[in-house]
Amino acid sequence: MADVAERVGVSAMTVSRAFKTPDRVADSLRERIQAAARDLGYLPNRAASQLASARSMTIAVLIPSLTNTVFIDTVAGIHQVMHPEGYQILIGVTGYSGDGEERLLETYLEYNPDGLLLTGLGHSAATWTRLRGLAIPTVHMMELSDRPDIYAVGLSQIEGGQAMTRRLIERGYRRIGFVAAQLDERTIRRGEGYRRAMQEAGLYDANLELLSPEPSSIGFGAELLDRMLAQAPDCDALFFCNDDLAQGAIYRCRRLGIAVPDRLAIAGFNDLAASAWTVPALTTVATPRFAIGREAASMLLSLLRGKRPERTCLDLGFTVMERETTGTRT
Amino acid sequence: MADVAERVGVSAMTVSRAFKTPDRVADSLRERIQAAARDLGYLPNRAASQLASARSMTIAVLIPSLTNTVFIDTVAGIHQVMHPEGYQILIGVTGYSGDGEERLLETYLEYNPDGLLLTGLGHSAATWTRLRGLAIPTVHMMELSDRPDIYAVGLSQIEGGQAMTRRLIERGYRRIGFVAAQLDERTIRRGEGYRRAMQEAGLYDANLELLSPEPSSIGFGAELLDRMLAQAPDCDALFFCNDDLAQGAIYRCRRLGIAVPDRLAIAGFNDLAASAWTVPALTTVATPRFAIGREAASMLLSLLRGKRPERTCLDLGFTVMERETTGTRT
């Protein structure tokens, strides 16, 4: 910067202004400064800028996993909003662990992020305490909160699970199983929704639930299908906690010659890209992941600008997509 | 930091050392410093550290797309290696555009990354020039280079395309089509490999190629299948430039009642997670994306430590996975 200043014959301060607040510098001067900067290949130094201004133009995003499309879609939404505003995204991967999140948060705070975007509401006590003490604008993604001091953008995972289960019941299914892996916060809530729906219909049976802590994958969905059929051979529908598992189950059914949906209906959660294309096409709950990222970023942007967003919690809802893996039980 | 120093009764420098070079501080003192830091909730300031040390402990990773699993897998590999070493990853999304990459590179240089990880070798002239002038350790991912001044980790996309095509020819297919979308660098090379294999067998026919610049997706694969069948109704096998397209084609064939592989064989590229699970399972070229990320990161790490890696270019190869969407043509 000093070089540019010298070349143009002005002070460094003026060069700084020419970039950050162009309207506070005379037009002709500004142009000469920009020309000189280009000539010299000058690029501002963010670290110095941050140190001097106490703004990092950076936001930290903590997600459970990099390889789960759901979170990547959310990040893509965040990116779409934040990038044009000049904010840089720091992605932290918690590995679905509260401790991991706690440590990561600490690491990322060293970067003095201007804002925080966290996944879910199930943070560790230490994390919550830290967040309270921090006074860094924070938005929680994927879930809903009724606390007025917490900003959240997402959907009701419980209602999502409940809605799908009710729909299956309406369609005449009675022995509906719930199959879950990973068992993170959202999965647990979807299961809670399932349970509520089954109980209100008087159909609940603990034997129809199969919960495994292992990571979700298509292959594991196939395996869980086998296990579930062994555990409850009389089930007529299976609600998987996500589409990866459900897709694996579809494929496995074809191998086993199990007719879907006639012998067994299958439902998933999230509506991944492939789910509309499987044969038969997967019935699932579509979640607005991309929009969640966008809206969470927008809300954070408001907070960064010192505005109070009109809403503290934004419910983006979900849509039950009935496709071909479910039908009507007569 | 000053607070911690005062609390313990030492200089700030000693506190700094207690964190960065713990072995250069007396044990008892170090413990007192760490205790005080914990008490006060002290977290080091990266920006200040970077400014003073001229090391950012940050590496910039430029990828074409966030939503393409291929690149995310690579990033996951990078992350796995870099995170434990204390390096932060800055992800830039070029949108498959050379200009985009050029601009992004400029943006990310403002963060003074210690290293650069770029996708492919098809950078714009301006980017190459900048890289040469920069003297920041850089590793190129996904492709191979024979230039001794360029570090690369990847595989030969041409040979990948050629190997799959040859295999199809060996299996007795003669009217093998090549279907591609997005048309990025890697796609083009796979097509080049296809062409070579077809030409060496005397089977090449320009009418068997279908290239579209639109983004790849499962849905688009279905559409391209329709187009290809219209364009070359006599084709007996289709080699898609990636698995997304190929999966879409499989699904479309089932809808249309086209027997795969008996009437039409289908092959893809990349071996995505779902490809082993489709029915029929997809024949494809498995690429070691995760390993590419890991190895590129390791190579960069060597460079960051001032070591010359033994190899300037690391070929991680590929594997032709013959599954059920191809068979033998008699």
Place this chain on the structure above:
DNA sequence: TTGTAGGCGTTATCAC
């Protein structure tokens, strides 16, 4: 093993 001095590149603040 610990401390001192100086500066990294930028910006806030207050003059002019």
Place this chain on the structure above:
DNA sequence: GTGATAACGCCTACAA
């Protein structure tokens, strides 16, 4: 509209 000065929080280099 522009400039001078003093931080920002840490680390390199050197000294004790």
